[in-house]
Amino acid sequence: MANSAVRETYRGVKSLPVETLSRALSFLFARACFGDIEAVRVRYCVMSVCRFWFEAVCGDPACWSQFYVSLRMPTDVLIKWLERVGQTTFALTMDFKYDRGQHFADACIRLEESFGALHHYMDRCHALSIRVGGGKLCDRLFSLLLPVPFPSMTHLDLDVNFAFELSFFDFARARGFTKLTYLSFHRTFPSGDWTPLLKGITTVKLAAIDDFSRPTLADFHSFLSAIPDLEFLILHNVDCLLPPQFYKDDPPVVPRSEPMPFLARLEVSSDNPMHTWLLASIDAPAIAHLTLHSASESMLTLLPRRCDRLLASVVRLVLWSPVTKPSVIGDLFRAMPSLQALDGRYATFSFSAVFYMLAMQCQQLCPQLEQVVLSHIGSALVGDILLARPAGTFAG
Known part of the structure; x- marks a missing residue:
């Protein structure tokens, strides 16, 4: 497009009332929700065009529901945005992953600059999503977070290096998080005594728990037993080490967790048939809603055989699966009367x-x-x- 055409288009857009443009932009940002980083990145890109676009974006009420901070984001843009927050509560995503070409000292400087701008607004943060790589940067981040109060915190989402646990445990224990209802761990399984922090939690998400972060089945059960009010459990590619005795028994018998009477929703994303043993170990007699993502044919074949008690109470099934055999689906349905x-x-x-x-x-x-x-x-x-x-x- 020629420069003259660009200028004419810009004049036409600028002649619109800010409220009208805000309404139009709201459709662009419709995807924005807690944890949806791409939608927030689009918003920041639009805001950086000029002051007029900045004002238009700020005119959208949804603008204040989600903040996104990264090591590459200009701090002055963040400060301008935060100045308009007022008393509004918001969700915050801190994406502090840095590539190998970025010097660690520079990453720490940017981290401190961004955090300095955020510090005085943390009391209105109700949902915090932390994405950080590298143990040293984790330690630095949590040392900055330690003195900050989070009285409104209800959602906590952690996508971090597995070496973070001690730093985060000190931070979380000091904060208390008395209102926390949602807890998510990505790439690391929480170890240690989390009991004081898990009271009141109703939703837990565990994702990409394998390799170095893979827990034993006993650790998994211990973690679940510390959440007496758990209502919704999300397991995305979660792997556990089965006890040695499991491989000696014929037929194999998997230990069961303590009863979870309030667990009503279970979401599983996995195509590994071995994960059916993990599901079979969950003693949840009241699961009414079951979601199966990417379930392979072998996994769906084994589910009715190993998890019959879990399936017996299912009232609603959401199935995302490439299965093509009617007999497999038929057996699955027969296990859910x-x-x-x-x-x-x-x-x-x-x-x-x-x-x-x-x-x-x-x-x-x-x-x-x-x-x-x-x-x-x-x-x-x-x-x-x-x-x-x-x-x-x-x-x-």
């Missing part, structure tokens, strides 16, 4: 046989099934389902 709603996602034409069977036999497989929702599927599959669906069998 209480199933009332099914949400099948990202199905392709190869799923046609599976859901054709579901449409014809759903009343026999799941007598209580009332609703089937299919999303992100091909038009050919939709046609097959509409033709095959018996009248009054299900809605969706």
Whole structure:
């Protein structure tokens, strides 16, 4: 585009009322939510165009719900934004990962500059997401965080190097976090006595727990037993070391956790059939909502055999899976006699046989099934389902 055309476009946009442009930009930022870093990066990019765009972005109320800070972000932009916060509570993502070409001393300087701008606003931070690599930088970050109060903190999300634990434990223990309800660990499993910090937690997410951070099954159970009010458990590629006796028993028997009577929702993302043993070890008789992401055929085949007690109470199933065998889906449904709603996602034409069977036999497989929702599927599959669906069998 020629420079003259760019200038004319800019004049046209600038002639709009700030409120109108803010409304238009709100659609661009619609993805922004806690932990959605890409949406926040887009917002910062738009803000940096000029003062007019800065004012327009600030006119969007959603602008104040999420802040994103990185080692490469200009501190002056952050300060201008924070000056407008007022009494609004916000979620903060601190992305302090640095590449190998960036000197550690420079990273520490940028870290301290950014933190200096944030320090006086932390009392209004209700959700904190920390993403940092390198043990020394972790230590430096938590030494800065240690004297800062977080009276409004309800969500804590940690994506850090596994060497962080001692520094973070001192920080978390000093803060107390009396209002914390959501706790997430990525790439590291919390070790040590976390009991004082886990009272009141209702949602826990563990992700990418493997290799160096992989806990024993006993440690995993001990962690869960310290969360008496847990209602929602999210496990994304979580691996545990099974006890030696497990490999000696024939058939193998997996130790079970303490009963978790309040756990009502379970979300699992894994294609490893060995992870079914981890699920089988969870004693949760009241799970009503189950979500399975990326479940392989072998994993879905083993679930009804190993996790029958866990599946018996499931009322709603969200299934993201490339399974194509009707027999596998049929066995899974038979293990869930209480199933009332099914949400099948990202199905392709190869799923046609599976859901054709579901449409014809759903009343026999799941007598209580009332609703089937299919999303992100091909038009050919939709046609097959509409033709095959018996009248009054299900809605969706």
